Amino acid sequence: MVKHLSLLLLLLLSALSQSWGQDDVPDVTSTFAITNANIIVKPGQIIEGGTIVIKDGLIHQVGKSVTIPIDAEVIAGDSMFVYAGFIAAASHAGIPSKEEKRQGRPEGVKVSDPPNDVAGITPQKSIRETLKHNDGSIAALRKQGFTISHTLPKGRMMAGRGSIILLDGESADDMILREDVSLAGSLKSAPRIYPGTTIGVLAKWRQLYRQADLAKDHEKKYKMAPSGMKRPSFSQEIKSLYPVVNQEVPVFFSGPKQMDLHRAMQLQKELGFKMVAMDIEQGWKLIPRLKSSGTTAILGMNLPKGATKKDKKKDKKKGDDAKEEKGEKEDVGDEDKKKPEEKKEELTEEKKALKKRIKSSQADYVGQAAAFEKAAIPFGFSLTKVKTADIKKNLMAMVEAGLSEDAALAALTTNPAKILGISSMAGTLEKGKMANIIVADTSYFKEKVNIKYVFVDGHKHEMEVKKKEKKKGEGEATGEIAGTWSYVVDVPGDSPVEGKLKLIGADDSYTAEITTDTDSDMIEISEVEVDGNNVSFAFTTDIDGQTMPISMSIDITDDEFEGTVSIAGGMMTAPITGSKTSTPNE
Amino acid sequence: MKIIISYIIAAILITSQLASAQQIAKTETGSFLLRGGTLVTVSNGTITGDLLVADGKIKSIGESIPLPAGAIEIDCAGKYVYPGMIDGGTKLGLQEVGSVSLTSDHNEIGDFIPHMEALTAVNPNAVSIPVTRVNGITSALVVPSGGSFPGTASLINLVGYTPDQMYAGFKGAVLNFPATGKRGWWDRRSAEDIKKEAEKAMKTLDDTWKKVKLYAKINAAASSDKKALAGYNPSMDAMLQVANGTRHLLVEVNKEADIKAALKWIEKNEVNAILTGVSEGYRVAADIAKADLPVIVGPVLSIPGRQSDKYDAAYTNPGLLHKAGVKVVLRTSSYENVRNLPYNAGFAAAYGMGTEAALRSVTLSAAEVFGVAGQLGSLDEGKIANLFVSDGDPFETKTDIYHLFISGRKVPLESRHTLLYDEFLNRDPGLKK
Amino acid sequence: MNNSMMNHKLYTAILLLLVSQWMMAQDVLIKNGTVITITDGVKENTDVLIQNGRIKSIGEGLSAGDEVRVVDAEGMYVMPGIIDAHSHIGIDVVNESTAPVTAEVRVGDVINPYAVSIYRALAGGVTTSHAMHGSANAIGGQCETIKHRYGEEDPEALKMEGAPRTIKFALGENPMRVHGEGQGIQPKTRMGIEQVFRKAFAEAQEYASAWKDYNAGKKQVAPAYDVRKEAVADILSGEIIIHCHSYRADEILMLMDVLEDYGVNQICFQHVNEGFKVAPELAAFGASASVFADWWAYKFEVYYSTAYNAAILTKNNVVTSINSDSGELIRHLYHEAGKSQKYGDLTDNEALKLITINPAKQLGIDDRVGSLEVGKDGDVAIFSAHPLSIYAIPQMTIVDGTVRFDIQADPIDMRLDIDPEEEMPAFYELDAHDHHRCMEGVFEELFMHQH
Structure with a gap:
């Protein structure tokens, strides 16, 4: 009953939010003409002073002398720049962050042989089940110019199947362009259950893949001549790997760091599946191998902290860290106003060299995209790890590091279209393609560009000032502390620990209850200190017969938090992240 | 004749020891004349001559010393006599079995607990003690660990039935100076977090120190009228001598920036300090020398603190500090393998310190730093007879030790390790039942 | 630019x-x-x-x-x-500690050629090491013999081509603590550990014979593929050399008995602190021993140890090596070998064999190095x-x-x-020597399980 009630509440809420978002005034036309604009048909092909006509969700006309239909809403595109809508080659757009959080290890799970779904093995899972048309991530990405996303489920080693979706629509059905086009693969291990480490994950990949290969043969043989043969009976996980084993569906394998990518490529070589390497952050040294093996590459759009110009400025403002590390200031240059009493410390040759190496390393990361361009490997971008707000900044940093604007644009349009097999319908502003269009007030590659309109499938979205967007997206009050949060502690050298944290109370008086997914014991915490958005508390627990004092300090931003767990007075610390699963009245 | 008697005694001892497997023989008391050895005095060069041990002391050093009545003569021709080595930082006797926490007595609960006395918890019968001393280590500082002021360390000699019998005349309060390094590879705190924590710790330290000074002031003023003091305050009482400079503060600090901060803090508060750990001492060796503070460094056999450091940073650190004019003492920080002190010294010697300086660092320098140079650290008349006889350089693994004296007692060269060797080298029965 | x-x-x-x-x-x-x-x-x-x-x-x-x-x-x-028959340098994962038998995992999958510890080992004269899985499980993962080709960036280039496959076994406290105490499953005692081996061996034997029947055309349908049993079957067929973390004399004898029942004879006991007590039995079985020069007392099962272990084993004709199990110790194995002269008066050549030809024999690479x-x-x-x-x-x-x-x-x-996100290389307060100790005690369950 309670469950039903909360469901009802949820429905009510979403209905309400929809009515707020909808215009009362009906649309009068679905035909649009953007006139006298700089139309970048595709990377390297620009029509100056051109007109583009959108009709029935398609690009109806594009060119210099185009007749504007009488039912068209005309957008005077004077001096504006028009681009094909961006395509995320891989992202989690539309998957609510709370949905993917594991429910954790259920009671009585066998650590050495947990059920597949708990272990992160759900290749049968389609995103249709979790995709939310009104998830905030969709509007946020659209605002950045994205119109299509290859959305992969979140999860571990085999998270499920990805689908290509339009970043606009009234339902999952409405949005899905092509379903189950990929398998999301990674080396992510399960929390303190098998496979709990990268070596376990790799072994499990081998196990499942070869098992599926044999199962597929068994089914085939049985179909032909069942008499006298044991009836095949395989799990849905195994069955759903048949298209992968048959090389009909590629594995989009996450390989951020060089070693991850190497390991994914080794596994691919051994098992022979079709692979697209994605989330690549440190792949430049593997360019020759990617090239010779013909592996398709999708680069991560995230960059290391401190690697982009804006980051550096921010860091500087925060004030520097330990005195010894002061040297940073020297390189930052003129704007830096030192306090007069603080003498600048002379850097030793050794430290100068160290700083140079770190900068050089950062330059390598930022320059990765340019290196791929130079090696003539076409690539798309994955948005699985980047903060949406950093997309443009990071792209510009890559451009500054040598990535050409054409290649950057291709990585957002034509390349992902090709990788995803949708070149015939998306990726350029050619006649007949889907009307996925960005209209910007100047060149996209200018720092102060404003995206004015984004058309998805012919639907016009006028981009508003930031405030309004935020209201629409988030809905709930930000920074609310009370509620139930799911958390993940990234235990160094081991699998993460997950659980639930319930913060109870209001204003300045809070208590907390904390549980882990590995055992049922609940710990009550009577004193919770709240300072702004910072929440801290301490408790003790038994680990291996020892009483361990544990303290946590978390910073809450909207429905997420991050912070630090400190064990035994700081003998060990680990980062903790969390997200809200419910507010107190749910 | 005496020699024959001592052989007979030895033979009896061996048989009795076989009967009572793994029981270490008693130490012997008496007078012993070490005849004709090469005496590496550390204080006065190397000489060939005789050394008489009597009444627990080095009674005399010289040529052709007549054998006193009742004394046992030990032929040391071709052998070397060294002062016993002193380890500047161990958990010897405070820990029996590493993973069994209830055998661990060095880490008490509390952040400001200088009244926790390491000496109280030293187990005179810890299995590690004979294992240590048979390698020529005769004294060790036993150090509590844990929070900011985890307790008071004591210097002990490695023979005795009670802690008091072992006590060797030095105590120092331990301060773990606020550290801005990572605690280990598992420590994932951001640089920001570490900085914040260290700042907080620094503030706590300053506040604590203010209180210590205030307490000392009130205590001095109230010396005639103890009632003026507010009740039972053991932790503050334990700091009184540190506050007035008559007891050392052992300041554990390792990272370059932290060492600099510690030097400042020590200077500002006029603390009578000894720096311990000092892994990155070589980066600020001149500053330490200028502050005229001694250091207890080690273990020398360590990996460098940073991934970017030269592979031999820990090997060369003692030598570089020594060359900068710092008085260097070495430590193993161990409980079961304090016996590796000579090898830590050997690595320091090989990597720049030189054998002579390295030997001094584990003998006379240590005694000087601990204020017991009148009794320990060299072969000088009147000092306590802590010494050993070997067939060569004790830093070399090939070198064997033949005789060992601690507090003037002749110590059997037995430990669990030697006894197991004796029993199992030629096992009987072998394969058969 | x-x-x-x-x-x-x-x-x-x-x-x-x-x-x-x-x-x-x-x-x-x-x-x-x-x-x-x-x-x-x-x-x-x-x-x-x-x-x-x-x-x-x-x-x-x-x-x-x-x-x-x-x-x-x-x-x-x-x-x-110099050759180190027991180390964990150059790999990103040491323990898959979630099951008492994990024969299918391979640390060779996670070699990290960028580990500075490899260079530091080179600076101690070490050219080959045996990168091992940890000791959390009775049957742990497969190990990898690596050559210290520091500077090569392809992990595959570090693998010693042609070196025999090896696997980690573990007896005693570690598997007992992790599985028995930690998860409430067998093994919680040394009795349980024996049965873990017997069960794994028996099942692998059945598995191998089922495949044999299938491959001979006696069965229409392939047996259910099992990557774990594949690996255990390879041990039984002699394709994989066992390197077994062990301490106590009784458990060493137990494993030799089990192996005898299954006709397996390639085994090197690792650490084997009480090997000296059963040296004649080890020699008779043909087992070898890879020991610490002087580590002891860090847990109860090594309390009755002696640094004379290497000498006693050597003099009983057991092929013996001295290993590091540590990124610190590996830098001075020559010195560790020297301790066998302090503790047992081995000759120079006997001592040096402990870190050269003997570990080579234990890894099956003595024809090469x-x-x-x-x-x-x-x-x-x-x-x-x-x-x-x-x-x-x-x-x-x-x-x-x-x-x-x-x-x-x-x-x-x-x-x-x-690391592009680290402003300066961090300073670590504890050296490797210490953190081993740390791991041994309180945090054993939370972290890796090594020696």
């Missing part, structure tokens, strides 16, 4: 130049050293010529062409590259003094004819992969 960028690249360029020099396997002629061959005595004033990565000749007054790099080793000692012999790999360590002396400083370490460590050209910062 602007000026400062140029500067940034410069340091990297210099390092890469160095690395590229390493990569060029150059022929090397080591002149006039005292050559400790291990298998053929010590030769004064002798030269060693390495060509195409192999030892071409050993003798007096050798000469070679202009393109050969000549190393003057006068007054120095030239010995075979472990001694200076014509035709063997060009793996050489050159020392300033006799390697068993405390004053010996490694001068140069050569792997397959490539100079990988040279004290004359040894930059401070030898990292090959720089």
Whole structure:
């Protein structure tokens, strides 16, 4: 009953939010003409002073002398720049962050042989089940110019199947362009259950893949001549790997760091599946191998902290860290106003060299995209790890590091279209393609560009000032502390620990209850200190017969938090992240 | 004749020891004349001559010393006599079995607990003690660990039935100076977090120190009228001598920036300090020398603190500090393998310190730093007879030790390790039942 | 590219130049050293010529062409590259500790060629190490014998080609604590550990015979594939050498009994602190032993240890090696070997065998490395003094004819992969030696399980 009630509440809420978002005034036309604009048909092909006509969700006309239909809403595109809508080659757009959080290890799970779904093995899972048309991530990405996303489920080693979706629509059905086009693969291990480490994950990949290969043969043989043969009976996980084993569906394998990518490529070589390497952050040294093996590459759009110009400025403002590390200031240059009493410390040759190496390393990361361009490997971008707000900044940093604007644009349009097999319908502003269009007030590659309109499938979205967007997206009050949060502690050298944290109370008086997914014991915490958005508390627990004092300090931003767990007075610390699963009245 | 008697005694001892497997023989008391050895005095060069041990002391050093009545003569021709080595930082006797926490007595609960006395918890019968001393280590500082002021360390000699019998005349309060390094590879705190924590710790330290000074002031003023003091305050009482400079503060600090901060803090508060750990001492060796503070460094056999450091940073650190004019003492920080002190010294010697300086660092320098140079650290008349006889350089693994004296007692060269060797080298029965 | 960028690249360029020099396997002629061959005595004033990565000749007054790099080793000692039969350097994961049997996992999957610990081992004369899975499970993962080709960036290039497969077993406290105490499943006792082996072996035997029947056409449908049983079956067929973490005499005898029942005879007991108690039994079985020089007392099962272990085993004709199990110790294995002279008076050659030919035998690579012999790999360590002396400083370490460590050209910062998010390389308060201790106690359950 309670469950039903909360469901009802949820429905009510979403209905309400929809009515707020909808215009009362009906649309009068679905035909649009953007006139006298700089139309970048595709990377390297620009029509100056051109007109583009959108009709029935398609690009109806594009060119210099185009007749504007009488039912068209005309957008005077004077001096504006028009681009094909961006395509995320891989992202989690539309998957609510709370949905993917594991429910954790259920009671009585066998650590050495947990059920597949708990272990992160759900290749049968389609995103249709979790995709939310009104998830905030969709509007946020659209605002950045994205119109299509290859959305992969979140999860571990085999998270499920990805689908290509339009970043606009009234339902999952409405949005899905092509379903189950990929398998999301990674080396992510399960929390303190098998496979709990990268070596376990790799072994499990081998196990499942070869098992599926044999199962597929068994089914085939049985179909032909069942008499006298044991009836095949395989799990849905195994069955759903048949298209992968048959090389009909590629594995989009996450390989951020060089070693991850190497390991994914080794596994691919051994098992022979079709692979697209994605989330690549440190792949430049593997360019020759990617090239010779013909592996398709999708680069991560995230960059290391401190690697982009804006980051550096921010860091500087925060004030520097330990005195010894002061040297940073020297390189930052003129704007830096030192306090007069603080003498600048002379850097030793050794430290100068160290700083140079770190900068050089950062330059390598930022320059990765340019290196791929130079090696003539076409690539798309994955948005699985980047903060949406950093997309443009990071792209510009890559451009500054040598990535050409054409290649950057291709990585957002034509390349992902090709990788995803949708070149015939998306990726350029050619006649007949889907009307996925960005209209910007100047060149996209200018720092102060404003995206004015984004058309998805012919639907016009006028981009508003930031405030309004935020209201629409988030809905709930930000920074609310009370509620139930799911958390993940990234235990160094081991699998993460997950659980639930319930913060109870209001204003300045809070208590907390904390549980882990590995055992049922609940710990009550009577004193919770709240300072702004910072929440801290301490408790003790038994680990291996020892009483361990544990303290946590978390910073809450909207429905997420991050912070630090400190064990035994700081003998060990680990980062903790969390997200809200419910507010107190749910 | 005496020699024959001592052989007979030895033979009896061996048989009795076989009967009572793994029981270490008693130490012997008496007078012993070490005849004709090469005496590496550390204080006065190397000489060939005789050394008489009597009444627990080095009674005399010289040529052709007549054998006193009742004394046992030990032929040391071709052998070397060294002062016993002193380890500047161990958990010897405070820990029996590493993973069994209830055998661990060095880490008490509390952040400001200088009244926790390491000496109280030293187990005179810890299995590690004979294992240590048979390698020529005769004294060790036993150090509590844990929070900011985890307790008071004591210097002990490695023979005795009670802690008091072992006590060797030095105590120092331990301060773990606020550290801005990572605690280990598992420590994932951001640089920001570490900085914040260290700042907080620094503030706590300053506040604590203010209180210590205030307490000392009130205590001095109230010396005639103890009632003026507010009740039972053991932790503050334990700091009184540190506050007035008559007891050392052992300041554990390792990272370059932290060492600099510690030097400042020590200077500002006029603390009578000894720096311990000092892994990155070589980066600020001149500053330490200028502050005229001694250091207890080690273990020398360590990996460098940073991934970017030269592979031999820990090997060369003692030598570089020594060359900068710092008085260097070495430590193993161990409980079961304090016996590796000579090898830590050997690595320091090989990597720049030189054998002579390295030997001094584990003998006379240590005694000087601990204020017991009148009794320990060299072969000088009147000092306590802590010494050993070997067939060569004790830093070399090939070198064997033949005789060992601690507090003037002749110590059997037995430990669990030697006894197991004796029993199992030629096992009987072998394969058969 | 602007000026400062140029500067940034410069340091990297210099390092890469160095690395590229390493990569060029150059022929090397080591002149006039005292050559400790291990298998053929010590030769004064002798030269060693390495060509195409192999030892071409050993003798007096050798000469070679202009393109050969000549190393003057006068007054120095030239010995075979040191081999560590037990380490965990160069791998990103040590333990898959979630199940009592994890024979299917392979640390060879997670080799990290950027681990600075590899360079530090080279600076201690170590050219080959046995990168092992941890000791959390009765049957742990498969290990990898790696060559210290630091500078190579492809993890596969570190694997010693052709080295036999090896696997980690573990007895005693670690598997008991992790599974019995930690998860409430067998094994919680040494009795349980025996049965874990017996069950795994029996099931693998059944599995192997089911496949045999299928492959012979006796069955229509393939047996259910099991990557774990595949690996255990390979142990039973003798394809994989067992390296078993062990301490107590009783558990050592137990495993030998189990192995005897299954006809398995290739085993090296690791740590084996109480090996000295059952040395005659080990020798009779043909088992070898890889021990610490002097580690003991860090847990209860090593409380009744003796540093004379290596000597007793050696004198009982057990092939014995001294290992590190530590990124710190691996840097001075020559010194660790020297301790066998302190504790048991081994001869120089007996002591040096503990870190050369004996570990090579235990890893099944003694036809390639472990001694200076014509035709063997060009793996050489050159020392300033006799390697068993405390004053010996490694001068140069050569792997397959490539100079990988040279004290004359040894930059401070030898990292090959720089964390872009770390403003300065962090300082770690505890050295490796200490953190081993840390792991042993309270945090054993939370972290890795090593020795």
